[in-house]
Amino acid sequence: MAERLLTTARAIAEAIAQEMERDERVFIMGEDIGAYGGIFGATQGLLEKFGPERVMDTPISEMGFIGAAVGAATEGMRPIAELMFVDFFGVAMDQIFNHMAKIHYMSGGNVNVPMVLMTAIGGGYSDAAQHSQCLYSLFAHTPGIKVVVPSTPYDAKGLMIQAIRDDDPVMYFFHKGIMGLGWMAPNPRATGPVPEEPYTIPFGQADVKREGSDLTILTLSLMVHRSLDAAEQLAEEGISAEVIDLRTLVPLDRATIIESVKKTHRVLIVDEDYKSFGMSGELIAIIAEEALDYLDAPPKRLAVPDVPIPYSRPLEQAVIPSVEGIVQAARELMAE
Amino acid sequence: MALSRETLLGLYEMMVKIRTFEERVAEIYYEGKQPVFNIAAGPVPGEMHLYSGQEAVAAGVCAHLRPDDPVTSTHRPHGHLIAKGVDLKRMMAEIFGKETGLCHGKGGHMHLFDPELHFGCGGIVGGGIPHAVGAALAIKKRGEDRVAVSFFGEGAANIGAFHESLNLAALWKLPAVFIVEDNLYAISVPKTASTAVRSNAERGAAYGIPAVQVDGQDVVAVYEAAGEAVERARRGEGPTLIEAVCYRFRGHFEGDPEHYLPEGTKEQWKQRDPIALLAKQLKDQGWLTDEDAQAIEERMTALIAEAEAFARESAYPPPEAALTDVFVQAESPREEQSHG
Numbered sequence: 001m002a003e004r005l006l007t008t009a010r011a012i013a014e015a016i017a018q019e020m021e022r023d024e025r026v027f028i029m030g031e032d033i034g035a036y037g038g039i040f041g042a043t044q045g046l047l048e049k050f051g052p053e054r055v056m057d058t059p060i061s062e063m064g065f066i067g068a069a070v071g072a073a074t075e076g077m078r079p080i081a082e083l084m085f086v087d088f089f090g091v092a093m094d095q096i097f098n099h100m101a102k103i104h105y106m107s108g109g110n111v112n113v114p115m116v117l118m119t120a121i122g123g124g125y126s127d128a129a130q131h132s133q134c135l136y137s138l139f140a141h142t143p144g145i146k147v148v149v150p151s152t153p154y155d156a157k158g159l160m161i162q163a164i165r166d167d168d169p170v171m172y173f174f175h176k177g178i179m180g181l182g183w184m185a186p187n188p189r190a191t192g193p194v195p196e197e198p199y200t201i202p203f204g205q206a207d208v209k210r211e212g213s214d215l216t217i218l219t220l221s222l223m224v225h226r227s228l229d230a231a232e233q234l235a236e237e238g239i240s241a242e243v244i245d246l247r248t249l250v251p252l253d254r255a256t257i258i259e260s261v262k263k264t265h266r267v268l269i270v271d272e273d274y275k276s277f278g279m280s281g282e283l284i285a286i287i288a289e290e291a292l293d294y295l296d297a298p299p300k301r302l303a304v305p306d307v308p309i310p311y312s313r314p315l316e317q318a319v320i321p322s323v324e325g326i327v328q329a330a331r332e333l334m335a336e
Numbered sequence: 337m338a339l340s341r342e343t344l345l346g347l348y349e350m351m352v353k354i355r356t357f358e359e360r361v362a363e364i365y366y367e368g369k370q371p372v373f374n375i376a377a378g379p380v381p382g383e384m385h386l387y388s389g390q391e392a393v394a395a396g397v398c399a400h401l402r403p404d405d406p407v408t409s410t411h412r413p414h415g416h417l418i419a420k421g422v423d424l425k426r427m428m429a430e431i432f433g434k435e436t437g438l439c440h441g442k443g444g445h446m447h448l449f450d451p452e453l454h455f456g457c458g459g460i461v462g463g464g465i466p467h468a469v470g471a472a473l474a475i476k477k478r479g480e481d482r483v484a485v486s487f488f489g490e491g492a493a494n495i496g497a498f499h500e501s502l503n504l505a506a507l508w509k510l511p512a513v514f515i516v517e518d519n520l521y522a523i524s525v526p527k528t529a530s531t532a533v534r535s536n537a538e539r540g541a542a543y544g545i546p547a548v549q550v551d552g553q554d555v556v557a558v559y560e561a562a563g564e565a566v567e568r569a570r571r572g573e574g575p576t577l578i579e580a581v582c583y584r585f586r587g588h589f590e591g592d593p594e595h596y597l598p599e600g601t602k603e604q605w606k607q608r609d610p611i612a613l614l615a616k617q618l619k620d621q622g623w624l625t626d627e628d629a630q631a632i633e634e635r636m637t638a639l640i641a642e643a644e645a646f647a648r649e650s651a652y653p654p655p656e657a658a659l660t661d662v663f664v665q666a667e668s669p670r671e672e673q674s675h676g
């Protein structure tokens with residue numbers, strides 16, 4: 001039988017639907033997730049299947065409904081809340097940082113918060129400073145939140161089911177550019193094979209998306225796609241790049257990272273989040289701690305250079321890592 | 337009180353100006369996005385939230401404002417900024433992402449700032465409401481007679497910032513006017529599914545703020561209610577909340593499939609086009625002929641064409657410009673490191 005192909009958006013919606021069928025404690029809340037099907041299509045078809053009691057369009061009250069998800073979770077429900085763009089986290093930050101993330105710990109492990117907060121990330125289409133951020137590093141920095149950042153339809157489904165079944169609060173970040181939306185720039189990798197039956201992908205397992213021997217590219221989300229395109233070009237130049245998709249930042253698969261660095265001796269980190277005090281610095285610190293002696297060159301990183309995302313196209317394209325930028329950085333790394 | 341011919345014609349002209357601007361921006365927006373829509377393509381990429389249909393609110397309120405009266409707006413800001421008296425060229429250039437734009441291309445259509453007009457807006461729902469409170473606070477501290485106005489949608493009236501802001505403004509008796517533009521929808525979610533009271537005017541009582549609901553398609557009704565509120569604030573008597581019931585004639589953003597709209601409702605609302613309503617009133621009074629109306633339209637079209645030409649001819653900012661403006665002091669050590 002031919003493999004069934006789905007967009008990432010449909011893969012996520014299917015994962016949620018299958019878990020809602022399996023577990024009546026699961027319900028979902030968010031803005032425009034009902035009739036609209038989610039601005040990025042992650043909830044399409046759910047209202048029709050499960051009705052408005054379990055697929056709840058909310059007012060624009062993020063602090064209220066994300067806080068309500070926390071409260072429902074502590075009462076034994078398994079809520080999913082959609083924050084339309086991660087950029088809007090600010091209005092609900094207290095509920096996310098001080099409550100969702102900490103209740104389990106503060107209660108001495110007595111109270112669980114089994115919820116999923118899913119949200120859209122990423123730029124590249126001129127949506128400017130308040131609608132284009134990634135910010136996963138900010139949440140990975142906070143103890144108590146599991147951080148999931150898939151890059152493909154297959155991973156998106158398995159990681160979403162895992163997230164819903166997980167007993168801890170999980171933030172699930174989907175990049176708009178991997179969803180397979182008709183109104184975004186086309187991305188062939190946004191559609192891919194997805195098994196129909198439910199399956200899970202354990203957290204903390206990075207995926208080697210392409211094997212290589214000369215350098216390791218550590219990345220996630222849309223930057224996996226850009227890195228794979230770059231690796232293709234690099235191969236033509238005789239440079240063999242290994243592309244590792246981290247898939248989850250918390251927990252982080254240190255073993256796969258270290259193993260690859262020990263093999264290639266060179267590492268490039270590609271990150272669409274801000275550069276300073278974030279994922280790229282953390283990964284380099286881990287490598288320095290665990291594999292410094294194996295490095296033949298200082299680690300390199302490509303990330304947003306500590307500026308908000310500008311609107312104007314040439315400015316935005318200059319700050320978000322591109323395929324050409326990755327190729328260039330890899331060449332420089334090989335020349336070290 | 338009956339409004340003068342001059343006032344009514346001024347309102348009419350402003351509404352036509354806003355509508356013409358918005359409809360032209362819509363045409364430009366679809367350049368490069370057909371036959372296949374790609375939000376990142378064309379001379380104006382990104383999201384685009386247009387104001388067509390709600391012109392009576394911006395025109396009716398801003399007619400009472402001076403250039404130095406602070407205004408905060410939303411993700412749907414064009415109407416408010418035009419009514420405030422912006423230089424259309426610099427506004428259009430910003431929408432094109434050009435160096436000559438109001439924000440040198442860094443802001444774009446949702447993040448327009450014009451300090452000369454004390455105008456700001458942004459893409460976070462409710463984000464501008466506390467800023468109007470702060471502007472009013474600054475005005476009060478300095479003993480000035482300026483008034484701060486915040487425009488926002490009925491959807492924004494469900495976010496915490498709205499409620500905290502109203503309480504602060506009332507508590508501190510600030511010269512502020514809050515304008516809820518109830519266009520019945522927050523993207524796809526109707527007001528009836530998001531708000532348990534029928535009118536946000538009812539919420540004024542919770543904060544001790546005088547509040548009224550007006551017909552937002554009727555520019556005279558908006559003008560009168562706003563006039564009272566602005567004067568009250570200038571006299572130092574505190575804030576007012578006005579809910580103007582209106583309708584957006586285009587999607588939430590361009591490309592919105594609008595599947596959520598009950599069939600026929602938009603057509604019904606279009607029969608109460610605020611511009612047509614005022615035109616009829618003016619014509620009935622003998623203050624506007626078809627030729628006058630056409631002349632106004634042509635004048636506005638020419639103004640906007642000029643702004644468009646300016647925007648198209650302007651250069652994009654150089655890519656390095658992305659790294660400036662994070663801080664006032666460009667030589668800040670952190671910025672320098674990032675350059676390297």
Ligand SMILES: Cc1ncc(C[n+]2csc(CCOP(=O)(O)OP(=O)(O)O)c2C)c(N)n1
Nearest residue numbers: 088412459460461489490491492521522523
């Ligand atoms: C805090 C926050 N939540 C959600 C959004 C996404 N969003 C943008 S506009 C909008 C609807 C706003 O509705 P309303 O306030 O009624 O203004 P309208 O669009 O109708 O003019 C939503 C939900 C946002 N920008 N900010």
Ligand SMILES: [Mg+2]
Nearest residue numbers: 489490521522
């Ligand atoms: Mg609205």
